[in-house]
Amino acid sequence: MKRLSTTPTADGFAMPGEFEPHVGCWVLWPERPDNWRQGAxxxxxxxxxxxxxxxxxxxxxxxxxxxxxxxxxxxxxxxxRVVEISNNDSWVRDCGPTFVKNQATGEVRGVDWEFNAWGGLFDGLYFPWDRDDQVARKICELERVDSYRTEGFVLEGGSIHSDGEGTIYTTEECLLSPGRNPDHSKAEIEAKLKEYLGAEKVIWLRQGIYLDETNGHVDNICCVVEPGKVLLAWTDDESDPQYAISQENYDILTRSVDAKGRQIEVVKLPLPKPITITEEESKGVDAVDGTLPRLEGDRLAASYVNFYIANGGLVVPAFGDPADQLAVSVLEEVFPGRTVVSVPAREILLGGGNIHCITQQQPA
Amino acid sequence: MKRLSTTPTADGFAMPGEFEPHVGCWVLWPERPDNWRQGAxxxxxxxxxxxxxxxxxxxxxxxxxxxxxxxxxxxxxxxxRVVEISNNDSWVRDCGPTFVKNQATGEVRGVDWEFNAWGGLFDGLYFPWDRDDQVARKICELERVDSYRTEGFVLEGGSIHSDGEGTIYTTEECLLSPGRNPDHSKAEIEAKLKEYLGAEKVIWLRQGIYLDETNGHVDNICCVVEPGKVLLAWTDDESDPQYAISQENYDILTRSVDAKGRQIEVVKLPLPKPITITEEESKGVDAVDGTLPRLEGDRLAASYVNFYIANGGLVVPAFGDPADQLAVSVLEEVFPGRTVVSVPAREILLGGGNIHCITQQQPA
Known part of the structure; x- marks a missing residue:
């Protein structure tokens, strides 16, 4: 399939919202024993x-x-469908393509961002990441979809959300991290997002979930319900470092307007109580130099925002916390047309992400 | 995708002729340096x-x-389209699926024959063959096609040809080889072909091309032009051991009738002069225990019959022999509606097969 040297925006392509119709969803199978306990x-x-x-x-x-x-x-x-795709780990949200669509022709293409394992040699989570960096290309080939490669510009799909109407949500903590594109200014990074996602406006949240090892991906703290309406991970516990982070993002969102000039409605989605790694969980992970260790007592970046929107449904993480049911209730209310399926996700969380991180939608 | 425990014939499926329309063609990329010279x-x-x-x-x-x-x-x-499919070597004709079709519904399924590298531990060409044996399944998954696995029954796609009207052509040399299904009688093997290929009649040639390392695959010596009409690799040199082989097959074919009761028209396709491996070619191949060596002076099983029939075209091997052009002329005459493309194929021949062996058609 073709590798295009133009840009999606120039070619009339833009990233749809996740809530728009899909032809399907991609997942990668977990296996590395230095990240996933008990041989995954x-x-x-x-x-x-x-x-x-x-x-x-x-x-x-x-x-x-x-x-x-x-x-x-x-x-x-x-x-x-099960297909062979080598990988270094199983986060297709981040190493897979971001699909963009031309609404006039219906054609879908892929953006193949350069991938460096969430920070490369600066603060990346493992080495090497060569197979991950081929995943987007392989998915596009398999689907007979042409792709844009952003050589020299690093990004993960989990660090952006689109409202499908010209607005991109992201976080400064991630996109301005020295492990991504240290030679690009904030303005230059914003310009790249606009060029590759068909966007007109970027709304910059400050930080992601407390201690999120992705440098604070937006997809763990905030997501788009529909244009002009977002969910924000929330705690009322002022003693939790998460409180100030969520509050700051709330303030940013409520003071912003999107690409269409709309005020943004912010729905608070409760967080579970802090979840930490047990001794048994820690011991089940191979200790390997160069891979982020999973240590007993480490706090995990658990958040219900990290769900997947499917055609007519939502697949939402559950942690065995009383807030599990509350989160489902909030989601059923804000997504009235969709069936909410709750899936136990502690084992995914232990690997450093959640349901949204392990999925990638392909637009219809 | 589903793994079916029924059989294609019982389910109304049969193997089309290669000359029938395709949605496309599969190829595997060569790389193993103990079979392909100069690092392939x-x-x-x-x-x-x-x-x-x-x-x-x-x-x-x-x-x-x-x-x-x-x-x-x-x-x-x-x-x-380039997709990831691990393999032990690049002969998709033999390790890939044999596609079967239900003419009433148009549905296509795959037959996933057990594969043992042309003879397993008896006289197989390399060890192991585990990745090859997964290729058919992977292709079927990728195409969202259900498949039949013939656990306990070994066959390669190159050892059969179908006329699409109930007749299968094969060779005794291969199918009765002790390296395939030594626990099956000839009658039991014939029954398997009928069960899995929607066939009513099997025409058994005796031997394949002289010294063919596949134990004489039919696809190197005889192929179907259309129902009732075949091409047979031919030499007029009575001193060549190939002469008696071709003559015996000619006699079998001309004395047989196909599933529809037709007399079989046999068109002789000339063979190139014997081709042997040069010293330089032999030295370019890694010497590895357990893999068939490529020795200087070894005669190769060169044959123009080993071509591929595409939609509206033929892709035919050339060996730098005066018969190259003669073969093209014969093929243009027997396939009047198709464009014949001649491709230099000595490098494929050196690996033990030819264009038909490295291709697999997927019916429309």
């Missing part, structure tokens, strides 16, 4: 549950290494 | 030429290992 077996079961959840609503394709191919096929339902 | 670089160039030849007529997908992914993408044209 509990994570694989959790990923399979997420896949089953999404497959109720839309077709799912799971990419998997050659070594794990048979095992993945045997753990996944028959109606899920 | 000359073979890769030859495969790319074949792919370019076929891509004039129909879509081509090339499967490639993760290690060779970028290199393959860069050597292949933009309109060719």
């Amino acid at each position: 077996k509990p994570a694989q079961a959790a990923f399979a549950d997420v896949v089953r959840g999404i497959a109720q609503f839309e077709p799912v394709t799971v990419g998997v290494s050659a070594a794990q191919y048979d095992n993945a096929v045997n753990q996944l339902p028959n109606d899920v | 670089k000359p073979a890769q160039a030859a495969f790319a030429d074949v792919v370019r030849g076929i891509a004039q007529f129909e879509p081509v997908t090339v499967g490639v290992s993760a290690a060779q992914y970028d290199n393959a993408v860069n050597q292949l044209p933009n309109d060719v």
Whole structure:
């Protein structure tokens, strides 16, 4: 398939909102034992549950290494397509393509951002990341979709949300991190987002979820319900460092207007109580130099905002916390046309992300 | 995708003739240095030429290992789809699925034959063959096609040809080889072909091309032009061991009738003069225990019958022999509606097969 040297915006393409119709969803199969405990077996079961959840609503394709191919096929339902895609880890939101669409022609293309494992040699989470960086290209080839490669510009899909009407939401903590594009000014980064996502306005939140190892991806703290309406991860506990972060973002959002000049309605989505890694969980992870360790007592960046919007449904993480049900109630209220499916996600959280991080929608 | 435990024939499916319309063609990218000289670089160039030849007529997908992914993408044209498919070697005719079709519904499914590298531990050509044996499944998954797995029954796609009207052509040399299904009688093997290919009649040639390392695959010596009409590789040199082989097959064919009761018209396709491996060619191949060596002076199983039929075209091997042009003339005459493209194929021949062996059609 073609590698385009133009830009999506110049070619009439823009990133749809996740809430717009999909042809399907992509997932990568977890396996690395230095990130996923017990040889990734509990994570694989959790990923399979997420896949089953999404497959109720839309077709799912799971990419998997050659070594794990048979095992993945045997753990996944028959109606899920399993294809070989090597990877360094299983975060297709971040290493996969960001699909952009030309609304006039209906054509879909992919943006193949340069990927450096959330910070490269500065503060990346593992080394190497060469197979991850090929994932977007491979998905585009497989779907016979042309792609734009942003050579020299690093970005992960989890660090952006689009309202599909010209507005991109992101965080300064991530996009201005020295591990991404230290040679680009904030204005230059904003210009790149506009060029590659068909955007007219970028709304910059400050920080993501407290201690989020992605340098504060927006997709763990804030997401778009519909143009002009967002969900923001929230705590009322003023003693929690998360409180000030959420409050600052709330202030930014309520004082901003989007690309269409709309005031932004902010719906607060409660956070679960702080979740930390147990001794047993920590001991189940291989200790490997160069990979972020999973230490007993470390606080995890748990958030219900990290859900996936499917055609007619939502697949939402559950943590065994009393707020699980509250989060579902809020989501059922703000997404009245969609069935909300709750999936136990602690095993995904232990790997450093959640349901939104392990999925990537492909627009219809 | 589903793994079916029924059989294609019982489900109303049959193998179309290769001359029937395709949605596309599959190829695997060569790389193993113990089979392909000079690190497979000359073979890769030859495969790319074949792919370019076929891509004039129909879509081509090339499967490639993760290690060779970028290199393959860069050597292949933009309109060719490149996907990751691990393999032990690049013979998709033999390890890929045999597609079968239900003419009433139009549905296509795959037969995933057990594969053992042309003879397993008896006289197989390399070890292991685990990745090859997954190729058919992976192609079916990728195309969202359900498949039949013939667990306990070994077969390669190159050992059969179908006329699309109930007749299968094969060779005793291959299908009765002790390296395939030694626990099956000839009658049991014939029954399997009928069950899995929607066939009513099997025409058994005796041997394939002299010294063919596949135990005499039919696709190197005889192929179907149209129902009731075949091409047979031919030499007039009575001193050549090939002469008696071709003559015996000629006698079998002319004395047989096909599933529809037709007399079979046999068109003789001339063979090139014997081709042997040069010292330089032999030295370019890694010597590895367990892999068939490529020795100086070894005679290669060169044959023009080993061509690919594409939509509206033929892609035919050339060996730098005076018969190259003669073969093209014969093929132009027997395939009047198709454009014949001749591609230099010595580098493919050096690896043990030819253009038909490295391709697999997917019916429309």
